[in-house]
Amino acid sequence: MRAVSQHKWWKALARDRFLYVLLAPVLVYLLIFKYLPIAGEMIAFKNYRLADGIFGSPWVGWAQFQKLFASQEFYTVLRNTIVLNMYQLVFVFPVPIVLAILLNEVRIEWYKRTLQNLLYIPHFISWVVLGSVVIALLSPSTGFVNFMLKAVGLDPVYFMASTTWWPVAFIASSIWKEAGFGTILYLAAMAGIDPTLYEAAKIDGARKLRQIWHVTLPGIRSTIAILLILQTGNMMDVGFEHIYALRNASVTSVSEVISTYVYTRGIVNLQYSYTAALGLFQSVVGLVLILSVNRLIKLLGERGLW
Amino acid sequence: MRPRGLARMPGIVNSVLLGLCAYVTLFPFVNIIMVSFSSSRAITSGEVFMWPVEFNLEAYMKLFKDGQLLIAMRNTIWITCIGVVFNIVMTIMAAYPLSKSRLRGRKPLSMIILFTMLFSGGMIPNFLVVNELGLVNTYWALWLPGLMSVYNMFVMKSFFESLPEELEESASIDGASSLTILWRIVLPLSKPVIAALTLFYAVGWWNSYMNVLIYIRSTDKLSLMVKLYQMIALVSPELLRGEGVSEVLITPEGIRAAAIVIAITPILCVYPFLQKHFIKGVLLGSIKG
Numbered sequence: 001m002r003a004v005s006q007h008k009w010w011k012a013l014a015r016d017r018f019l020y021v022l023l024a025p026v027l028v029y030l031l032i033f034k035y036l037p038i039a040g041e042m043i044a045f046k047n048y049r050l051a052d053g054i055f056g057s058p059w060v061g062w063a064q065f066q067k068l069f070a071s072q073e074f075y076t077v078l079r080n081t082i083v084l085n086m087y088q089l090v091f092v093f094p095v096p097i098v099l100a101i102l103l104n105e106v107r108i109e110w111y112k113r114t115l116q117n118l119l120y121i122p123h124f125i126s127w128v129v130l131g132s133v134v135i136a137l138l139s140p141s142t143g144f145v146n147f148m149l150k151a152v153g154l155d156p157v158y159f160m161a162s163t164t165w166w167p168v169a170f171i172a173s174s175i176w177k178e179a180g181f182g183t184i185l186y187l188a189a190m191a192g193i194d195p196t197l198y199e200a201a202k203i204d205g206a207r208k209l210r211q212i213w214h215v216t217l218p219g220i221r222s223t224i225a226i227l228l229i230l231q232t233g234n235m236m237d238v239g240f241e242h243i244y245a246l247r248n249a250s251v252t253s254v255s256e257v258i259s260t261y262v263y264t265r266g267i268v269n270l271q272y273s274y275t276a277a278l279g280l281f282q283s284v285v286g287l288v289l290i291l292s293v294n295r296l297i298k299l300l301g302e303r304g305l306w
Numbered sequence: 307m308r309p310r311g312l313a314r315m316p317g318i319v320n321s322v323l324l325g326l327c328a329y330v331t332l333f334p335f336v337n338i339i340m341v342s343f344s345s346s347r348a349i350t351s352g353e354v355f356m357w358p359v360e361f362n363l364e365a366y367m368k369l370f371k372d373g374q375l376l377i378a379m380r381n382t383i384w385i386t387c388i389g390v391v392f393n394i395v396m397t398i399m400a401a402y403p404l405s406k407s408r409l410r411g412r413k414p415l416s417m418i419i420l421f422t423m424l425f426s427g428g429m430i431p432n433f434l435v436v437n438e439l440g441l442v443n444t445y446w447a448l449w450l451p452g453l454m455s456v457y458n459m460f461v462m463k464s465f466f467e468s469l470p471e472e473l474e475e476s477a478s479i480d481g482a483s484s485l486t487i488l489w490r491i492v493l494p495l496s497k498p499v500i501a502a503l504t505l506f507y508a509v510g511w512w513n514s515y516m517n518v519l520i521y522i523r524s525t526d527k528l529s530l531m532v533k534l535y536q537m538i539a540l541v542s543p544e545l546l547r548g549e550g551v552s553e554v555l556i557t558p559e560g561i562r563a564a565a566i567v568i569a570i571t572p573i574l575c576v577y578p579f580l581q582k583h584f585i586k587g588v589l590l591g592s593i594k595g
Contacts, residue, residue: 012410018484019403026400037427118328126513128531132538147352279428
């Protein structure tokens, strides 16, 4: 029996050898650049020394984590990461849904398509550029926004250096970059809604708003669910490039997040093991989050990610 | 029943509102472009909105004469071109075999690839692996770790799966080799998805700067975005308080704007030609994703 199945395997291998030859470099790539770094997380339990390498450095157990959890900075960075992500969830996540609903109501086809194409543009622009445009627009001396404030007789505000305004600029720039592009999936889901449902709603006397509430929103519920899972899975991770493009020395207390902290302490200040411990903490919590939200969404009767 | 004319009001309000959204989205870009063509006097007195004031090309002349931004741009073009070629080849090499349901071991292989999306070694272990391979400060440190995006690979795989099986079968009966089938039949049919992924990968490389920040050390090898970031970080006097950088480094507003315009022009130029492809690409990914 066993011999037969082995024989089959060989036949399949021989028949599809071309496909396996194609796959081989991919597997080598994944092994070296994806799985080796995962194994490299072990340096969180070591005291990494350049000369000894990942595998040769001495083990120190949980020492790096004890140091991490004892430091005040860890809690600041963790808080900022979670707070900024919460803002994203509350203020940024719903925007594409609303925008998609509005776009879906536009009946003039060319106008709708033009709007969509214009709204997608920021998605393709780098955070460095968007960040510098935001900084330029909000500059207290030469920024457009402050010229407007001065024109109506208000004092100029130095937005980017204020710990109150900086998160607002962060959220607004998020909406600017991704709200338009985020509508693509929702609009596609809306296009798939059976038009007879709208007809039936109309016959029942439902006005536009009720139609949106009872037909459109249920029609895109599973798309919302899936994007919500992905968003929550990212709860421990605020985009490095986004923060890096907007941050400055005056607002570190609200802008320093896990990724920027790992970069400055690890890559710049060479504290590899300490920051690897923080990175591992981040990855594990992220994995647990995405698994549990996926579970929760399935319990609520939606299709999960897997 | 409400009168016909009034019943159309919400629709008109909606259209106007959305037009306003588009305007707000694009105004900052328009403003920056106009600033880049205006005199520094007009910029500092806040006269520039939707059109250039005291039109001049001085900012661009200075940038071209200085040349640093151009070197960075040349580097970015090089990084992008080679990077995209690697990406597309690698993505096809992974997606094509995995799209064949007859492939033995397809399930575990897909799982191995999918897992890297859920859990990955962080910034530091990645850096150490690249460092121990001796790739730091070469562009291989950018290209090799970024050979393939798993998400894009699944997009391409679902496209391959949507192609009719019979095409390949009849070709193989005619005696075509597997390579010929892939090259002559499958890939020509896959132009739309290849175009979409080329756009995604190219934009990714063009805009990327975290990896350059981490892996590239020599000033003459820096990419456009990192160079731009350095210029901007050194520009705003307000942002420099307490960072001990002298005022001499401060670049005028107009030059900063010109640098931004140079950095986004290529993307804005290719965008209109590729916009119908990327929507297809995004939707393709969402079917199975």
